[in-house]
Amino acid sequence: SQQGEEDPQALSIQEGENATMNCSYKTSINNLQWYRQNSGRGLVHLILIRSNEREKHSGRLRVTLDTSKKSSSLLITASRAADTASYFCATDFTGTASKLTFGTGTRLQVTL
Amino acid sequence: DTEVTQTPKHLVMGMTNKKSLKCEQHMGHRAMYWYKQKAKKPPELMFVYSYEKLSINESVPSRFSPECPNSSLLNLHLHALQPEDSALYLCASSQGPGQQETQYFGPGTRLLVL
Numbered sequence: 001s002q003q004g005e006e007d008p009q010a011l012s013i014q015e016g017e018n019a020t021m022n023c024s025y026k027t028s029i030n031n032l033q034w035y036r037q038n039s040g041r042g043l044v045h046l047i048l049i050r051s052n053e054r055e056k057h058s059g060r061l062r063v064t065l066d067t068s069k070k071s072s073s074l075l076i077t078a079s080r081a082a083d084t085a086s087y088f089c090a091t092d093f094t095g096t097a098s099k100l101t102f103g104t105g106t107r108l109q110v111t112l
Numbered sequence: 113d114t115e116v117t118q119t120p121k122h123l124v125m126g127m128t129n130k131k132s133l134k135c136e137q138h139m140g141h142r143a144m145y146w147y148k149q150k151a152k153k154p155p156e157l158m159f160v161y162s163y164e165k166l167s168i169n170e171s172v173p174s175r176f177s178p179e180c181p182n183s184s185l186l187n188l189h190l191h192a193l194q195p196e197d198s199a200l201y202l203c204a205s206s207q208g209p210g211q212q213e214t215q216y217f218g219p220g221t222r223l224l225v226l
């Protein structure tokens with residue numbers, strides 16, 4: 001299976017703290033994406049980082065990519081209760097943009 | 113309009129029933145996807161349609177039959193399902209191969225097979 005692994009599986013923090021989740025994958029990729037899923041509903045795209053990029057920012061999100069280690073991390077700064085969700089990394093290794101393989105996911109709980 | 117819609121939201125069916133899931137997008141996307149997601153697991157790709165043609169079938173059992181009537185619609189026909197097929201079925205769309213790779217997901221259909 002090409003599925004990536006994410007850690008931690010679950011993370012509980014207080015509002016205002018930073019949350020970091022990590023993703024490791026197995027094959028060379030064209031890009032890596034992060035998605036959020038609230039309570040078993042649809043996924044929402046957060047950010048895409050290409051294989052030739054090392055870091056990317058979007059609002060309170062910071063994503064890094066280390067292709068030599070086949071790993072990525074997602075940092076959410078100044079977390080809010082509304083950030084409570086499951087977060088998945090997804091890799092596109094075919095180059096066709098047709099096939100995303102999702103990681104195992106991190107369940108983030110942000111408490112007041 | 114950046115929305116992917118799915119109907120129904122919930123579906124309960126017996127193992128001898130025939131039902132269909134529907135997905136619609138009006139973003140002009142030329143790639144559409146079906147995923148299956150079990151509880152606390154990541155989505156698993158089932159089918160990909162590219163320019164209304166089936167381009168990827170991830171060895172899905174024939175009791176699942178996809179159909180793409182036009183560029184905006186995607187159906188998943190269900191027949192003789194098993195209880196283990198109970199899951200959240202997600203539809204997604206993207207601009208198309210070689211273009212912007214972000215996928216837009218619908219809210220899903222939660223299926224229970226009795």
